[in-house]
Amino acid sequence: MNEQLAILIQLQDLDGRLDAIAEKRRQFPHAVEAAGKPVEEAQAALAATQGELDALNRDRRAKEQDLQEREARIDKLRARAGDLKSNKEYQAHLFEIELAQQEKGTVEERLLELMDRTEAIQKAVREQEEQLAVRRRTFDAERVRLQAEQQAMEAEVERVSAESKALTDRLAPGHRQTYEYLRTTRKGLAVAALKNGTCQGCRLSLQPQLVADIRKNEKILTCTYCHRILFSPPPGLEAQKA
Ligand SMILES: [Zn+2]
Structure with a gap:
C-alpha cells in the first residue's frame, strides 16, 4: 500500500476517535443531569407529601382548639343549670347541652379521622425519605463513575492527539x-x-x-x-x- 495513503487511513481513524470522544464530552453535563433526575423527582414527591402533612397538622390543631372551646362552653352551660327557675327553662337548657354534646361528638370523630390520616401520611413521608436516600446514594455512585469516565476520556484524548500529531508530521x-x-x-x-x-x-x-x-x-x-x-x-x- 502507498505509504502516504496508509498514514491518511490511520490518521482518519484517530481523528474520528477524537471527534467521538469530543462529542461524548459535550454530552457529559446532560448525562450528569439525567442521573440526577430520579433524585429531583423523589425530592418533589417528598415535598408534596410533607406539604400534605403540614396541612393536616394545621387542620388537626384547629379542630383541637375547636374541641376545647366546645368543652368550655358545655361546662359553662352545666354551671348555669342551678340558676334556672322553671321546669320549661330547665328542659330547654338540657336540650341545649345535649345538642352541644352531639356537635362536640362530631368534631371528635373528625379529629380521629384526621389522626388516622396523619399517621398514614407520616408513614408515606418516612418511606419517601428512605427512597430519596437510596436515590441519592445511586446518584453519588453514578457521578463518581461518570467522573472517572471523564478522566479516562481526557487521558485518551491526550494519547490519541499525540499519535495523530506524529502521523500528521509524516504527511507530505x-x-x-x-x-x-x-x-x-x-x-x-x-x-x-x-x-x-x-x-x-x-x-x-x-x-x-x-x-x-x-x-x-x-x-x-x-x-x-x-x-x-x-x-x-x-x-x-x-x-x-x-
Ligand atoms: Zn464520495
Missing part, C-alpha cells in the same frame, strides 16, 4: 492540506472506504476504472463526487467491519 504538505480541508468541509470524514464500488463517504457508485485503481491502494485517489480520499480496505478488515 499537499496531502496534509487536502486532508485538513476535507476534514473541515466533509463533516470530519476526509478518508473514506470503497465498498462494492461505492464511496462510503457519499454513498455514490464510482466508474469501474476508478474502482479498479482504488482497489490497488497504490495512489492517493479521490471520489468523483465528494472528493474524499478513497481506499480499499483489505478483505480481512472489511469482513471485520461487516
Whole structure:
C-alpha cells in the first residue's frame, strides 16, 4: 500500500476517535443531569407529601382548639343549670347541652379521622425519605463513575492527539492540506472506504476504472463526487467491519 495513503487511513481513524470522544464530552453535563433526575423527582414527591402533612397538622390543631372551646362552653352551660327557675327553662337548657354534646361528638370523630390520616401520611413521608436516600446514594455512585469516565476520556484524548500529531508530521504538505480541508468541509470524514464500488463517504457508485485503481491502494485517489480520499480496505478488515 502507498505509504502516504496508509498514514491518511490511520490518521482518519484517530481523528474520528477524537471527534467521538469530543462529542461524548459535550454530552457529559446532560448525562450528569439525567442521573440526577430520579433524585429531583423523589425530592418533589417528598415535598408534596410533607406539604400534605403540614396541612393536616394545621387542620388537626384547629379542630383541637375547636374541641376545647366546645368543652368550655358545655361546662359553662352545666354551671348555669342551678340558676334556672322553671321546669320549661330547665328542659330547654338540657336540650341545649345535649345538642352541644352531639356537635362536640362530631368534631371528635373528625379529629380521629384526621389522626388516622396523619399517621398514614407520616408513614408515606418516612418511606419517601428512605427512597430519596437510596436515590441519592445511586446518584453519588453514578457521578463518581461518570467522573472517572471523564478522566479516562481526557487521558485518551491526550494519547490519541499525540499519535495523530506524529502521523500528521509524516504527511507530505499537499496531502496534509487536502486532508485538513476535507476534514473541515466533509463533516470530519476526509478518508473514506470503497465498498462494492461505492464511496462510503457519499454513498455514490464510482466508474469501474476508478474502482479498479482504488482497489490497488497504490495512489492517493479521490471520489468523483465528494472528493474524499478513497481506499480499499483489505478483505480481512472489511469482513471485520461487516
Ligand atoms: Zn464520495
